[in-house]
Amino acid sequence: MRWTRYFINTLREVPADADVVSQRLMMRAGMIRKVAAGIYTYLPLGLRSIRKLEAIVREEMNRAGAVELLMPAIQPAELWMESGRWQKYGKELLRIKDRHDRDFIFGPTHEEVITDTVRDGVSSYRQLPVNLYQIQTKFRDEVRPRFGLMRGREFIMKDSYSFHTSRESLDETYESMRIAYSAIFNRCALDHVPVEADTGNIGGSASHEFMVLAQSGEDAVVSCPSCRYGANIEKATSKFFDADTQPGAIEELAPIHTPGTKTIDDVGRFLGKPTSQLVKTLVFQTENGAVMALVRGDREGSEIKIKNHLGVNMLEMLGDADFESSTGGPIGYCGPVGTKCLRVLADASLKGRANWVVGGNKVDTHLSGANPGRDFPEPEFGDFTVVFAGDPCPRCGTELQIHRGIEVGHVFKLGTKYSESMNCVYLDEKGERQPMIMGCYGLGIGRTVASAIEQSHDDDGIIWPMPIAPFEVVVTSVGKDEAVVKMATELYEKLLAAGVDVLFDDRDERPGVKFKDADLIGFPLRIAVGAKSLANGHVEWSLRKDRVKQLLSPEEALAKTIEAAIAN
């Protein structure tokens, strides 16, 4: 491809609304163009990288035994009503009506359609397992789209769904998908880590996310530096020891006058005790009513963990308005003794501890010597707190670390959630109807490309990993000298003939402009042809990643380029 015949528009200035590096560079390099919030055009250069990644994904999916199909972006509401997600999915579901006023949605994911497809096409255990995938544009009406391709409302995703007759079979496919995902990210030279994850809106029993570690990541990843433990902070646990707490003698329940101590820090200061020895009370509103969660004073409650434990759809901090009527105590002095809350949860770090200091459900009053089982009903113990950096690893006890990460892939064991609600069954060897056991596997295409840029760039532009670079090589002619143009054209044509993905910068521009553009777009290899070096029989060969220039004969440059390009 010749630059002058292509469609590239690089920007010297950064668009004002781009705030992460991948978005800035993709916009400046002319790869994407914003059309509306979270909605982008993939310009020719950007589309090339997307297509290259898609090809890699197809290869690895096919290798893993998955079979490609393509489902519609638009889906009838009935399927979503059947699975129950028409109500549950919320405002992110982009809903539309057709001319007959019938309800449809733009698909954010395809569990419903694939389940409908498979229940129709599979009736015997002999046809299972099957693993189907597609690469397609998804729609999620995000509350706050941002960061370019990182969080769009319209985005390209690879999604696969597998159907099985047994847990073991699901485990096998799940494992093969995890291997395929790692292979894909490795081929893109992405520094990634698989971690345990919450299942969120999709549901199911187990799930892992593939995280690319990057400062701009929107997720927090907890990892252990010595064993392989890694988890999204939503899911992460720690082996949390409470060394300070010895059961000791059981005290009597006694009120303490604690005027003006609304926060846990106030109480700690007032009583002269570290907050770790106090109990913090959190109250949430759910669709079933108010719920209380008790955590150690120096820890933070995890809404996701609490929500999962309760099995509710809605969980939010209880507002001021109906606080007292729901809990029986004022804000700041709320506690488990005599509470009106329906359920009381307590973090595992409190288990076995005696003589709790808790809110007294009366203004300016706390209670000491509160003992579960005696002074208030035994709470439901569980892991309800957020892991902090430095907490002991749940597996080996080493201090955990927390990093920012970008979620580029997510695999789930769905079990029978959709097959049961949607009656997706097969006949087993005995002729009995059984729900299929399902798995699903998502991979964000645009997000992966953006992540590659997040991980690999410098002040001048993108440094592409060769496999997803829009072009592998740029041939830059420097000046209009006849011999230069002739040599550059010849090199370009030979590279083309050798099957190398090459762009010929044949523009009538000053060298500085061409080099700056080449660095910005980030072609992994560059051959520059200029009059001075050509007079000595040389062209200049360099890699984008180190920009070390080598003077080579045209033949050597050609051979080296072909070797480097074909190598991947």
Place this chain on the structure above:
RNA sequence: CGGGGUGUAGCGCAGUCUGGUAGCGCACCUGCUUUGGGAGCAGGGGGUCGGAGGUUCGAAUCCUCUCGCCCCGACCA
């Protein structure tokens, strides 16, 4: 959904307070000079100032409504 900000040429911005009919840089076109890391000079094209309504002799500027976009929070694949 709450809070804050912003909308003027393809991109980055000034002009708005104090009303007088739109400007700068980049990009683009023409010419000359230049030519190995975003050239110089000269000339030129391009904007219903987000939209609607109002006030006024006159509105980018003041008022009302509305829409888009951005940030923080809440929420969430």
